[in-house]
Amino acid sequence: MPASSHSEISAIIDANEQQILKEWLEALRQGASLETGRIKEPELNTQAKGFFSHLRGALREGGLDVRSRGYETLRSFLAEVSRTRALKGYSPSETAMFVFSLKRPLFDAAAKSADASAAAQRGWEINQLIDELGLQTIESYQKVREEVILRQQSEISELSTPVVKLWDGVLALPLIGTLDSARTQVVMENLLQSIVDYGAEIAVIDITGVPTVDTLVAQHLLKTVAAARLMGADCIISGIRPQIAQTMVHLGVDLDVTTKSTLADAFAVALQRMGRTVVDVDSIAGRTAR
Amino acid sequence: MVETPAETLPISSGEDVVRVRQAVRLRCVEAGFSLVDQTKMVTAASELARNTLDHGGGGSVLVETIHLGNRRGVRLTFQDSGPGIPDIARALQDGFTTGSGLGLGLGGAKRLTNDFSIESTPGQGTRIMIARWKLT
Numbered sequence: 001m002p003a004s005s006h007s008e009i010s011a012i013i014d015a016n017e018q019q020i021l022k023e024w025l026e027a028l029r030q031g032a033s034l035e036t037g038r039i040k041e042p043e044l045n046t047q048a049k050g051f052f053s054h055l056r057g058a059l060r061e062g063g064l065d066v067r068s069r070g071y072e073t074l075r076s077f078l079a080e081v082s083r084t085r086a087l088k089g090y091s092p093s094e095t096a097m098f099v100f101s102l103k104r105p106l107f108d109a110a111a112k113s114a115d116a117s118a119a120a121q122r123g124w125e126i127n128q129l130i131d132e133l134g135l136q137t138i139e140s141y142q143k144v145r146e147e148v149i150l151r152q153q154s155e156i157s158e159l160s161t162p163v164v165k166l167w168d169g170v171l172a173l174p175l176i177g178t179l180d181s182a183r184t185q186v187v188m189e190n191l192l193q194s195i196v197d198y199g200a201e202i203a204v205i206d207i208t209g210v211p212t213v214d215t216l217v218a219q220h221l222l223k224t225v226a227a228a229r230l231m232g233a234d235c236i237i238s239g240i241r242p243q244i245a246q247t248m249v250h251l252g253v254d255l256d257v258t259t260k261s262t263l264a265d266a267f268a269v270a271l272q273r274m275g276r277t278v279v280d281v282d283s284i285a286g287r288t289a290r
Numbered sequence: 291m292v293e294t295p296a297e298t299l300p301i302s303s304g305e306d307v308v309r310v311r312q313a314v315r316l317r318c319v320e321a322g323f324s325l326v327d328q329t330k331m332v333t334a335a336s337e338l339a340r341n342t343l344d345h346g347g348g349g350s351v352l353v354e355t356i357h358l359g360n361r362r363g364v365r366l367t368f369q370d371s372g373p374g375i376p377d378i379a380r381a382l383q384d385g386f387t388t389g390s391g392l393g394l395g396l397g398g399a400k401r402l403t404n405d406f407s408i409e410s411t412p413g414q415g416t417r418i419m420i421a422r423w424k425l426t
């Protein structure tokens with residue numbers, strides 16, 4: 001009788017709808033879907049009821065074959081639920097719980113309304129069905145997360161690298177991340193424009209946040225330094241960690257500029273060149289008091 | 291201790307080069323490399339991955355953890371079916387480039403690693419193997 005399996009599951013659902021829904025919502029609540037406050041009770045109710053009515057339509061039109069056309073509406077409904085949850089920062093398991101927590105109530109209803117062997121058969125079918133739907137939920141979740149990651153990647157690479165004014169005539173360019181060519185171009189243009197805008201004499205390029213300095217990165221740095229020089233500004237490169245310094249020596253790269261291990265050291269050099277210095281307030285106070 | 295099995299990564303875009311660096315970094319950490327050794331190996335990998343992409347027209351890299359007695363190391367084998375390198379000695383000279391780079395990548399990668407070998411047939415492709423051992 002496999003042909004009628006789905007109609008029997010439909011019958012179980014019809015006969016126990018209120019009870020199943022109640023238990024499911026209870027399970028969802030306990031699964032902390034509400035606790036964290038990311039989903040409000042009414043929204044959860046609507047989602048559960050919506051799922052239920054789509055499930056009945058799907059069983060009617062598609063039987064137990066989750067990949068069939070009859071399940072299209074249910075699948076896109078689930079995709080939307082996953083999407084909302086993915087965007088709200090739910091974990092994959094929290095998202096999949098939406099479907100999986102329906103298993104128990106459906107099992108219980110099946111056990112009640114059939115003889116033992118039929119109940120076992122229905123139980124197995126329900127198990128299969130919910131597992132498949134759960135997997136679909138995770139797949140949609142994954143897809144949305146990937147979209148988010150791609151979007152963030154391009155946002156990060158477009159993030160205009162800020163040029164910071166440290167002092168009159170002194171700019172800092174803190175570089176963070178991978179210096180691929182597209183982004184390096186933007187960085188270079190920003191720095192040159194800022195040098196003009198501020199009439200800067202010294203630009204500190206800080207590479208503390210650049211994980212790897214290979215010959216391509218070195219070449220980008222060299223070009224930036226050379227262009228800055230043409231604009232009348234001297235560069236200092238800071239944030240060269242010991243392991244980076246050693247590696248650059250082996251590569252045979254000579255940056256041909258002043259380099260400092262920290263931004264603070266570079267700032268001190270910049271001030272000195274501008275004829276300024278940082279002093280201890282107490283030492284001045286002491287002198288003027290006398 | 292569980293060891294990551296050997297893996298082959300594609301090199302056909304700038305993002306792939308980033309991924310190769312990340313995989314090599316993880317592999318070196320797992321092999322117990324110091325920060326300096328990690329950085330040297332990752333930088334050598336970056337140079338050769340970039341060459342595979344820019345000069346070799348794309349290819350792949352085999353990333354492996356290797357053992358010799360009780361020494362552990364990381365070995366990378368870059369492979370492409372590009373134009374090949376007609377004069378390897380010349381390509382290894384500092385400052386030699388047929389592109390617009392600094393011409394320091396190949397020689398640099400050799401200096402940054404313990405083992406280095408190139409096989410290249412003009413018109414057929416290039417295979418470069420590097421390895422670095424954990425200093426004990």
Ligand SMILES: Nc1ncnc2c1ncn2[C@@H]1O[C@H](COP(=O)(O)OP(=O)(O)O)[C@@H](O)[C@H]1O
Nearest residue numbers: 341345346374381387388391392393394395396
């Ligand atoms: N995989 C490769 N296929 C073909 N030619 C290569 C390959 N790798 C390196 N070369 C040749 O060796 C030269 C030197 O390489 P390298 O030292 O990395 O300098 P760069 O990449 O800056 O040109 C390249 O310009 C190129 O002609």
Ligand SMILES: [Mg+2]
Nearest residue numbers: 341391395396
């Ligand atoms: Mg190169």
